[in-house]
Amino acid sequence: MRRLALIAALPVLALAQPALAQGSAPGSNPIIRDKFTADPAPLVVGDRLYLYVGHDEAQRDEMFNMKEWLVYSTTDMRNWTDHGPIMKATDFKWAKKDAWASQVIQKNGKFWFYTAVEHDDTHPGKAIGVAVSDSPTGPFVDAKGSALVTNQMTPKGTHSWEDIDPTVFTDDDGTTWIAWGNRQAYIAKLKPNMTEIDGPITEITPPHFEEGPWLHKRGSLYYLTYASLDRKTHRDERVSYSTAPSITGPWTYRGELTDSGKYSFTIHPGIVEYKGEWYIFLHNASLTVGDQNGAIGRRAVTVEYLRFNPDGTMKRVVQTDAGVTAPPPPK
Template identity: 50%
Template structure:
C-alpha cells in the first residue's frame, strides 16, 4: 500500500509541475535550493520547511532532492540525508551546496552544532547524487569558534562550493560577513586560512559560478543583500577577484524576507533557482522553491530577472529517463 501511495504522490507531483511550474514541489514547503547538473538531468536539493502555519521559527530536519530531464516535470528522489546524519549536530537542516569530484558527490551543509555554540558547516559524501550521504569527516568542517568577525551564532551558514577547472575547490559562506577558503583535494579539509571578502550590504547566500565571456573566464559571485533580501552579484577574473559590483538581479519577496539563489546552465539555457513563499499557506518559515530562465547579455552581465508563476519552458534532454 505504501508503494502505491508513494507512486501516486510522485505522479501528482510531476503533473502539478507540468501544469504550473512555480512554485515547485507542492504540497511540500522547500527552501535554499542547490543544483547539480549531470547526465542530462538536473538535481535540485532543498531544505524542507516543516513549521506550522503559526510557527515563529524555522523547523527543518532534512534535505530533499528532486530531479528533472526537461525543467518542467520533476521527480521526487526522496531524502538523501538529514541534519542528524551528522552525529555531532543537534539539528537545523539549513542551506547547502553540492559538487562532484573524483566520482563522488560532496554535500556541504549548515547545521547547528551540539557542543560548539552556534551554527557549523558539515560535509557529507555519497556515490550517488540521490544518496544516501554519510558524514565525510565525523566532525564539522567549520565551527563558530573558528571565525571571530561577529558575535552572532549564525555567521557560519550558507556554504557554496566551487570546483575550478584547475582542480582547486573553494568554499564560500557566511552571514553578515562573507568568508572563503580553499579546500584540499580530499574535499574534507580547509587548505589554508579563512579569508574575509568585504562586500557592502552582504547578508548571506553566497553562490559562485563561472562562464566564458569574450573568450575569458568570468567568475560570478551572487548573494543576498539587505533585509528583507534581494539578490545582487559581482564579477571578477578569478575566484578571489578583484570584484566589480554588478547590481540587483532579483527583487525581494513579499511573504518572506529571504530569497537564496543558485545559478546554473542546462541544455544550453541559463536558469536561476530561488525561493519565495507563494504556495498556499506560505510565509517566512514555509517557503517555496521556484526557477526562472534567463539569458546573459552580450557583455556577459545578468539582467534583472522577474519572478513568474509559469516558470521555464520545457527543455528536454535527449536520452534522459
Template identity: 55%
Template sequence: MKHLNPLVLLLAFASTAGAANPIITDVFTADPAPLVVGDTVYLYCGQDEAKPDEHYRMFRWLCFSSQDLKTWKPEGSPLSPKDFEWAVGDAWASEVIEKDGKFYFFATVQHNDSHRGKAIGVAVSDSPTGPFIDARGSALVTNDMTKATRISWDDIDPTVWIDDDGQAWLFWGNQKCYYAKLKPNMTELDGEIQVIPDEEVHAFTEAPWIHKREGTYYLSYATGFPEKTAYSTSDKITGPWKYRGLLAEAAGNSNTIHQGIINFKGEDYFFYHNGLVQAPSTGGSFRRSVCIDRLHYNEDGTIKRIVQTTEGLDAAP
C-alpha cells in the same frame, strides 16, 4: 510484507508535471541548490515543516531530479542533521558537488555545546541521491573559527566551486562572506579562512553562490532584508570583486530568497524560493517553495534583472 517509508510516500505526490512556479507544491521546500550531472539536474533543498505560527522547523534535506526542469522526480531524503553525531538540528542551506566520481554534501547545521553556533558539515556518497554519511566525524567549519562578526550564525550557507585547474573553493557566511581553499579530499580546509571586503560584496547578507561564464566569475548573494539578490564579478576566484548591483527583487511573501544558478543544456536558469504556495495551507517566510525562472546576459556579460514569474519555464523566453 515490505513497509514503505512514509516520507517516500509523501514525496511520491510531489512530482510536478508542469513548469509553473513553485515547481513543488505538495511539500514546502527552501534553499535550492541545483547540481547538473550529465543530462540530469538534481535539486537539493531543505524541507520547511513549520506550522503557520512557528519559525524555522527543518529536520531533513530533500532531493528531486529532472531531465527537463519541468517534471521533477522525488528522490527522498538523502541526509538529515541526525547523520552528523555532533549536530543537534536544523537542516539549513546546503549544496552538493561532484568530484572524481563522489558526491560531497556541504550542509549548515546547529552544532552541539562543544562548539556552539551554526557549523558546516560535509557528507559523502557514491550517488547524487545518497545516502550520504558524515565524511569527517566533526564539523568542517565551526563558529569559533571565524572572527569577523560576533554573531553565532555567520557560518552558514556553504557553496563550493571547483575551478578549471581542479582546485575546490568553499564560500559561506552571514554578514561577512568567507572563503577558503579545500584540500583534494574535499573534507579539509587548505590554508587560512579569508574574508571578502565589504565594498566588493556590497550589503552582503548571506547565501553566496559561484558560477563562471566565458572567463568571468559571478558571485551572487542575498542582500538586505527582506532579501533581494545582488552580484559581483571578477576575473579571478580570489577577487578582487566588482559589485554589479541587484539581480533579483525580493521574493513574494518571504523574507529570504536564496538563489542557485546553473547552465543546463545550453540555457541559464535562476532557482530561488518564495512563500506564495499553498501546500496545503498558506506559505510564508518559514513555509517556502522553490521556483525557477530564466536567466539572461547582456552583451557585456552583465546579467539582466531576473523576472520572477508564476508561469516559470512555461513563460515566454
C-alpha cells in the same frame, strides 16, 4: 536561510495569500507543490538536473523547523522526480538540529554535500558539515566525523550564525573553493580530500551581503551571487551579485539581480547551465499546502531563465508564476 537578530522582530504569523490556481502547467512556479521547500541548489549530472532543497516543516507560528534535506531531479525542467530525503541534520552526530542551506558538488567520482547545521555545545553556534555519497540521490554520510567550519574559526564575525549557507565551486585547474556566510562572507580553498580547509579563510563581504552566496563561472568571469539586504531601503532580502576576473578577486559589485520573493523575507539563489540554457533557482512563500499558507518558515522553490549582457553582466530577473513554462527570452 535567515536569521535570528533581524527577523526576531518580524511577525511570524502565516501570511495571508490566495491558494495557487489548480491545474497550473507542470514546471510553473513554485515547481514543488506538495511540500514546502527552500534554499535550492542545482547540480547537473549527465543529462539530468538534480535540485537539493531544505524541507520547511514550520507549524503555525514557528519560524524555522528544518530537519532534513530532499532532492528532486528532471530531464525537461517541467516534470520533477522526488527522490525523497537524503540526510537529516542529526546524521551529523556532532550536530543537534537545523538542516539549513546546502550544495552538492561532484568530484573524484563521488558527490560531496556541504551544509549548515547547529553544532552541539562543544562548539556553540552554526557550523558547516560535509557528507559524501556514491550517488547524487544519496544516502549521504558524514565524510569527516566533525565540522568543516565552526563559529570559532571565524572570530571576527558579529554573531553565532554567520557560518551558514555554503557554496562550492571547482575551478578549471581542479581546485575546489568553498564560500559561505551571514552578514560576513568568507571564502577558502579545500584540500583535495574535500574534507579540510587548505590555507587561510578570507573575508570577501560584498555590499549589502546578508547570506546565501552562490559561486559560478561563465567564460572567464567569476560570479558571487547572494541574498542581499539594504536595511535603509528594504524590509525583505533581494538578490545581488559581484563579478571578478579570478576566484580570489578583486570582486566588483554589480547591483541587484532580482527583487524579493513573493511574500517571503528570505531568498536564496542557485545558478546553473543545463542543456544550453542558464537558470536561476530561488524561493518565495506563495505556496499553500492543505490548510497551511506560505510563511517565513514555509517557502517554495521557483526557477527562472537567466540571461547575460555582452559584457558578462547578468540581465535583471523578473520573477513570474509561469517560470520556465513561458517562452525563453532572447539570448
